[in-house]
Amino acid sequence: MAANVTAPPFRVIPIIPAILPGAMEGLKPFVASDKIQEALGFPGELVEDWHDRAIAKMGELLTKYRSLKVYLDACVHCGACSDKCHYFLGTRDPKNMPVARQDLMRSVYRRYFTLPGKFFPKLVGARNLTREVLDEWYSYFHQCSECRRCSVFCPYGIDTAEITMAAREILDSVGYGQKYSNEIIGKVHKIGNNLGLPGPALEDTLAGLEEDVKEASGSDVRFPLDVKGAQVLLITPSADFFAEPHIDSLIGYAKVFHAAGISWTLSSMASEAGNFGLFIGNYEQMRKVALRIRQAALELGVKRIVVGECGHAWRVAYSFWNTLTGIGDGASDPFALQLQRQLDHRYRQPSHICELTWDLIERKAITLDPDANDHLVVTFHDSCNVARGSRMGEMPGGQFEIPRAIIRASANHYVEMQDATTREKTFCCGGGGGLLTDDLMDLRVKGALPRMEALKEVVDRDGVNFMATICAICKTQFSKVMPYYGYNMRMVGGVHQLVSNAIRLGD
Amino acid sequence: MPNIEVNGKSYETDEEGYLVNLADWNMDVANYIAQSENLNMTDQHWEVIEFLRKYYDEFQIAPAVRVLTKAIGKKLGPEKGNSQYLYELFPYGPGKQACKVAGLPKPTGCI
Numbered sequence: 001m002a003a004n005v006t007a008p009p010f011r012v013i014p015i016i017p018a019i020l021p022g023a024m025e026g027l028k029p030f031v032a033s034d035k036i037q038e039a040l041g042f043p044g045e046l047v048e049d050w051h052d053r054a055i056a057k058m059g060e061l062l063t064k065y066r067s068l069k070v071y072l073d074a075c076v077h078c079g080a081c082s083d084k085c086h087y088f089l090g091t092r093d094p095k096n097m098p099v100a101r102q103d104l105m106r107s108v109y110r111r112y113f114t115l116p117g118k119f120f121p122k123l124v125g126a127r128n129l130t131r132e133v134l135d136e137w138y139s140y141f142h143q144c145s146e147c148r149r150c151s152v153f154c155p156y157g158i159d160t161a162e163i164t165m166a167a168r169e170i171l172d173s174v175g176y177g178q179k180y181s182n183e184i185i186g187k188v189h190k191i192g193n194n195l196g197l198p199g200p201a202l203e204d205t206l207a208g209l210e211e212d213v214k215e216a217s218g219s220d221v222r223f224p225l226d227v228k229g230a231q232v233l234l235i236t237p238s239a240d241f242f243a244e245p246h247i248d249s250l251i252g253y254a255k256v257f258h259a260a261g262i263s264w265t266l267s268s269m270a271s272e273a274g275n276f277g278l279f280i281g282n283y284e285q286m287r288k289v290a291l292r293i294r295q296a297a298l299e300l301g302v303k304r305i306v307v308g309e310c311g312h313a314w315r316v317a318y319s320f321w322n323t324l325t326g327i328g329d330g331a332s333d334p335f336a337l338q339l340q341r342q343l344d345h346r347y348r349q350p351s352h353i354c355e356l357t358w359d360l361i362e363r364k365a366i367t368l369d370p371d372a373n374d375h376l377v378v379t380f381h382d383s384c385n386v387a388r389g390s391r392m393g394e395m396p397g398g399q400f401e402i403p404r405a406i407i408r409a410s411a412n413h414y415v416e417m418q419d420a421t422t423r424e425k426t427f428c429c430g431g432g433g434g435l436l437t438d439d440l441m442d443l444r445v446k447g448a449l450p451r452m453e454a455l456k457e458v459v460d461r462d463g464v465n466f467m468a469t470i471c472a473i474c475k476t477q478f479s480k481v482m483p484y485y486g487y488n489m490r491m492v493g494g495v496h497q498l499v500s501n502a503i504r505l506g507d
Numbered sequence: 508m509p510n511i512e513v514n515g516k517s518y519e520t521d522e523e524g525y526l527v528n529l530a531d532w533n534m535d536v537a538n539y540i541a542q543s544e545n546l547n548m549t550d551q552h553w554e555v556i557e558f559l560r561k562y563y564d565e566f567q568i569a570p571a572v573r574v575l576t577k578a579i580g581k582k583l584g585p586e587k588g589n590s591q592y593l594y595e596l597f598p599y600g601p602g603k604q605a606c607k608v609a610g611l612p613k614p615t616g617c618i
Contacts, residue, residue: 184616193616195618196568196614196616198566201570205571208573209573237616239616243602244573246617247571247573274616274617436617438523439523472618473617476618480600
């Protein structure tokens with residue numbers, strides 16, 4: 001744990017925090033170097049004419065994304081969002097109220113794009129885009145995890161995440177990018193995943209896993225890589241190959257495929273589900289990252305694409321892969337059409353690993369022994385991008401019910417956290433949207449407070465000792481910040497980690 | 508970029524103190540970084556560092572936590588082949604903190 005970071009004390013729910021103006025002022029994640037920026041086609045450093053270029057970019061985005069213009073116009077400052085952001089609740093900085101965050105851009109929008117703002121700026125809260133304003137953008141648009149909780153409570157449905165994405169897109173376009181996200185996107189283009197894990201290292205890691213699982217279970221569970229003609233291509237976050245507890249879910253997926261007799265493969269070309277192009281609001285980057293998956297699917301000739309436990313990846317896959325890549329309906333270029341013909345449309349394309357596993361459980365194609373998890377009292381943390389940006393299965397709310405159904409089939413002891421903090425109202429873990437970086441640890445710890453408070457209730461009342469989730473960022477964030485709140489880092493893990501413990505391999 | 512000064516020689520690091528050039532690494536630099544991380548380097552620490560550097564040399568990336576624990580377990584016995592042992596040696600995470608001392612780039616991504 002970093003020595004200079006401390007967790008705020010727990011409070012009693014419901015919480016109406018007193019504001020602490022300026023609490024997070026000047027917080028600034030590392031700025032991307034020229035090398036990192038230029039690899040993505042962005043200017044290497046803040047350009048001289050940044051003011052004009054930023055306003056021009058904003059004009060372009062306002063035309064391209066009608067939603068952005070609506071969001072900037074529609075707000076009536078009703079205040080419904082003001083106490084809904086985990087970063088506001090954890091830091092008490094009033095600029096972390098969603099409406100205040102939006103206003104950072106809205107004030108500039110009014111000045112340059114509305115008639116009253118052009119002539120009577122003071123009357124309508126319009127302001128010039130100065131260097132101070134630009135720095136304020138950099139700071140506070142990197143204190144938003146694009147989790148969209150506030151938009152659930154907004155009577156107009158204003159999505160602060162889209163405003164944050166637009167701001168980051170403008171900042172990138174003038175050479176003021178964030179190191180963490182942009183370095184990672186560069187690694188995906190160059191090596192194929194966020195980690196920068198080259199093919200031979202992936203192969204070696206997977207071979208080691210086969211040994212481990214054989215030793216632990218006695219079964220020859222395979223972790224195939226680049227196998228042409230496999231039925232399923234699994235696209236999973238690269239953290240699943242590398243980090244704890246993520247790797248336990250990867251073992252869970254492999255056991256599910258093994259027990260159900262489904263042929264599957266991973267791909268060294270598309271060894272990443274995550275798509276940080278979403279976080280920086282850049283369509284071209286998002287598309288370029290997603291196209292690796294299409295290329296791998298075409299080369300391997302798979303019939304089905306399944307996505308592992310990764311929150312924003314599932315949002316991108318579920319909501320955008322169709323038009324980005326032709327996985328699903330909607331794209332019309334020759335490669336997309338080729339992929340459409342190749343994929344087996346009796347299955348949902350793409351499928352979430354939870355959809356696949358739940359279908360097998362329902363059809364009794366795999367058997368689970370929930371007693372295997374009797375040492376655990378489990379709760380479930382809904383991940384924001386799954387909860388508010390996607391769906392699973394046939395039913396509305398399937399993205400909430402299917403993971404819970406899998407947990408209940410895998411473990412005998414399951415309890416819910418307070419319902420104001422779950423399902424579509426779930427709190428972000430505090431590390432989403434490109435903020436999972438050590439230079440923002442103070443913000444991450446504070447942003448986790450609302451979830452930790454809800455967790456504490458069920459720990460104290462029901463003895464919860466395991467919080468399951470289906471997102472690589474949530475897993476890393478919680479294992480890093482939970483010790484600040486007095487909880488063991490191993491208290492968080494994946495849904496398929498529970499499946500892995502419970503599944504009968506039958507050989 | 509910031510630099511660190513060891514034995515009168517200057518070495519380039521990134522914002523978080525990771526060496527920029529892999530070839531700059533030597534025992535003195537490692538000791539210096541370890542000290543700035545409040546680590547008291549023992550033979551056990553060096554064993555991990557040595558493994559990390561070997562692995563990086565072969566694969567151009569640090570090993571996954573599990574690969575590391577397994578290798579340590581094979582060498583030092585199963586009671587040490589777990590991530591708890593590694594966290595005792597490198598409290599801020601064997602991946603990141605040990606990489607820093609070993610002069611390897613910081614692993615990135617959702618980890």
